[in-house]
Amino acid sequence: MTRKKRRLMILLLAGLGLGTATALTLTAFQDNLVFFLSPSDVLAQRPPGERAFRLGGLVEAGSVERHTGTDGRPAATFRVTDGPSAITVTYSGVLPDLFREGQGVVTLGKLQPDGTFRASEVLARHDETYMPPEVADALRRAGHWNPAQGAAPPAASWNTAPRQPEGRSGG
């Protein structure tokens, strides 16, 4: 085989590999991208029930209820809020160690016809002072917290907190 022919062959192979990889990536993206929505986004967009998405915000203070589900498994219900809106989340399982009222949480699941969110996963963080960046962003978009002005106000005040004007920070 001549050098020229071999070079063509290698180029073709590399193109094939790259093409396959791109095709696989794109098709897999189509079905498997998971969007993040805040409670306000959910109420505004009403995402279809068959597609899983991630819902994040703060756990509303006083909303966490642990009980035993109809199937005998331990379950929990709590509300996730970003200030203006809140969504009730049901979760069948044990809440993670770092799950606390008033702290940031990200849940993965599907919206039910009755408007509640059925979570299949509640994500835990290693660090308890950590605020998931999407949650911080959702809170900022809801107009309740400007991160440039310090830590988030106590969660108990979230649903009644006045909207702050979008300040100089711009996020």
Add this chain to the structure above:
Amino acid sequence: MIPELGHFALALACVLAVVQSVLPVVGAERRDARLMGTAGPLAFGQLVAIGTAFGCLAWAYLVNDTTVSNVVANSHSAKPLIYKFSGTWGNHEGSMVLWVLILSICGAAVAAFGRHLPTALKARVIGVLGWVAVGFLLFILFTSNPFTRVWPPPMDGRGLNPVLQDPGLAMHPPTLYFGYVGYAVTFAFALAALLEGRVDAAWGRWVRPWALGAWCFLTVGITMGSWWAYYELGWGGYWFWDPVENASLLPWLAGTALLHSAIVVEKRDTLKVWSVLLAILAFAMSLLGTFLVRSGVLNSVHAFANDPSRGIFILVLLMVYVAGAFALFAWRAPRLSPTGIFAPISREGALVLNNLLLCSIAAVVLAGTLWPMFADILTGAKISVGPPFFNTATAPLAIPLVIAMPIGAMLPWKRADLWAALQRLWWAAVAALAIGFVALVVAGYPVWPVLGMTLAAWLVIGAAADIADRTGLFRRPAQAWRRALALPRAAWGAAIAHGAVGISIAGVAGMGVATDTLVQLEPGQSTRLAGYEWRMDGLSDVTGANYRARRVTVTVLQDGKVVTVLTPERRTFIVDNQTTAEAAIHTNALRDLYAVLGEERGTAAVLRLHHNPFAPWIWFGGLAMAFGGMLSLSDRRMRVAAPAPKAATVPA
């Protein structure tokens, strides 16, 4: 005083690194033996300076020096001694010091073991390692100084994150870093070859041990990380396709490709340009991994403390190194002309296929890992890419790779007869299909685990067939033993590593049929899972060195006989008041019984119970892969000096 000494040593190391990155390279360009001769002493000086800095930091941790803010933030006097020591690198600043320490160890090793290296090549390699060291030392000195003092000193430290207080994690970062940094050495070899404008078989022979060594460490590091996630995080999973995990997988994929293409360079003197490119890519992936982990741009379960200025600094470093390397590559690569030619069906052809598939997998993983970041920048959409994406996108590439592995190992160099190789493997294929059939019909596994089991058996039996073929086990059984002893260790290493991939795949397939349940049990109550009876016997209090724990006793019975007693705990660490779940695992090598205490409700305990068939095989396979690599590394060929290079070397 000691922390200042450490800080000074770091600054000294940085200055030495600047000198190291200039003098030997200039010397090599000018063929000046005296300048090139500075490479070795500078590399050793670098090691002494960084070793001193690391020692000072470790000392500050061991004596719990609370005037050092890094110690205050990450340590506590009540911590067991081993975790005080491992706490040195259990945080951002300390881990970066460990990174440069390992880099300087590698630099000194090149200087010490590279006596037979051509002087100019050696000077250039050490010079390029100096370039890397300068960047990272500046990063440490400007953005993450571990020796910053606090005044007044607090009474005690704030403690180490409890999930990190674990022997597995004490060893995880150093092994992973040895892997990452090992690719810095292959990167340095690649750049040195580009500067020199020459890549020959001797170059391949020098690069391969480093690529192999780095690969072994990275394999062990990833295996330990996965194992740690399995038993410590208590989710019962072993791989989450988390950005930080992907960050270690990417250099592994590129490094595995490099490992194989370096064989071709060494044996056949071809694929040279490609190998140089792979060496650059492997190190670029290592740097990218460091960037992803240290900057926190991607959302990860690992949520390290993150700081945008650090992220930008590493991003700049990444751009400078990678863009610089690629520019050099574009400029000099045309000089590296290929010499050996080969037919598509040959060992070389099989290794090209291996490289192609491994790089495609790496590209897919890279796209999936980085896409959320780009989507955020471009459209502002907050998205995440989870395991379903990676599973569906990598499987179609991984399956042909696995199918080709035993066949490729059977093919001779230059030109091969595919049919002959297949004929020697037919019984392996039949046996693998039989095992798949058993998994499907007898065990009743679903389709993916059946496929996994079939591929796993194909790899293990294929590796055995390779060894049987080489020793002539069936043709001349009487001499097989003697021939097996005479077989080069590299052949054994390759067969073991390939078989070990099969063992890991079997473990992954087994996890595909794992079952779990979540139950609330009062003392004396029991539940059934996977043919076992799990009885909750009661809750008790336990006190550890720096934690209090609630422990539940679960007796596992089968046919009325006690199999094991599991005691999962929930530990509350006194200093930082954090709670972690400590899983209890019982293994018999064929399956794991795994129990986690979720929470307590009155006198009842909420338990998560798992039955994980073949789970330990995942990590056993990982270790066996690294063992195969080590065996190959100990091959006589690697120890014997490379043949004298054709060009005359300047006498040192």
